[in-house]
Amino acid sequence: MSEDKEYSPSFKFESLQIWQKAMDLAEDIHRLTIKFPKEEIYNLTSQIKRASDSIALNIAEGSISQTNPEYLEFLGYGIRSLAEVVTCLHKAKRRKYMDENRFMQLYKESFHLMNMMQSFKSKLK
Numbered sequence: 001m002s003e004d005k006e007y008s009p010s011f012k013f014e015s016l017q018i019w020q021k022a023m024d025l026a027e028d029i030h031r032l033t034i035k036f037p038k039e040e041i042y043n044l045t046s047q048i049k050r051a052s053d054s055i056a057l058n059i060a061e062g063s064i065s066q067t068n069p070e071y072l073e074f075l076g077y078g079i080r081s082l083a084e085v086v087t088c089l090h091k092a093k094r095r096k097y098m099d100e101n102r103f104m105q106l107y108k109e110s111f112h113l114m115n116m117m118q119s120f121k122s123k124l125k
Contacts (some may be wrong), residue, residue, distance in 0.1 A: 013063035018120055021113045022056035022078070028106060029085065036097050044095075048088035054081035055113070068124050075121045079114065086110050 013019045029052040033045045055078045062074025086107065093103040 011060070011063070013060040016059065016063070016120075018113065018116050019056055019059045019063075021109075021116060022052075022059055025085070025106075025109055025113060026052040026056060028109065032092070032098060032102070032106070036092070040097075044088060044091055044097075048085060048092070051081045051084040051088060054078065055085070059117075072121060072124055075117060075124070079117050079121070082110060082114055082117065 009015055026049075029048055033049055036045045058074045058078035058081065062071040062078070065071040065074065089098075089103060089106055089110070092098055093100070098106075
């Protein structure tokens with residue numbers, strides 16, 4: 001990408017709020033996991049990062065589908081990944097890798113994204 005040209009989204013998924021929120025959540029999760037203990041690198045750290053990345057990846061992949069049933073399937077995968085993220089957040093809180101305030105912030109962000117994704121999925125049916 002040339003530095004003198006301004007970026008403008010070319011893919012339809014880039015304009016979707018659910019994709020943008022999923023991208024933000026994944027970055028928040030990435031920042032959170034930097035503070036996780038090293039012994040979690042191949043376990044909880046890897047799991048929550050892969051699951052959070054998977055949300056936006058599935059939204060994007062589904063958006064290029066030729067049929068609504070296929071798109072709905074990918075959105076379903078994204079929703080499942082989000083549920084996995086929430087479970088990992090609970091595990092991280094129980095293991096005291098984050099405080100209650102940080103947990104609630106990410107939990108609320110996840111809940112809001114889940115509602116947005118469910119609503120978007122309903123509109124596609």
